Amino acid sequence: MxxxxxxxxxxxxxxxVPKHRKTVEAMGLRKVNKTVELPDNxxxxxxxxxxxxxxxxxxx
Numbered sequence: 852m853x854x855x856x857x858x859x860x861x862x863x864x865x866x867x868v869p870k871h872r873k874t875v876e877a878m879g880l881r882k883v884n885k886t887v888e889l890p891d892n893x894x895x896x897x898x899x900x901x902x903x904x905x906x907x908x909x910x911x
Contacts, residue, residue, distance in 0.1 A: 854890065854891055855889065856891050856899070856908055857888055857910070858880065858886065858908055859880075859886040859909075860880040860882070860885055860906055861905065862883070864905060867905065870901075871901060875905060875906075878906075880906070891910075
């Protein structure tokens, strides 16, 4: 299990639920195709699960 995850925003959050929009922004994703590295912990996994239809996840 990796200690970092690469998360990429692949779908615009414009039409998304406001809570999901805030979750994407809290992850540090502001533009489509932007990638951030986040720690692999239960908190991050929960955020990813909530917005899984908008992001792509890879182990870093």
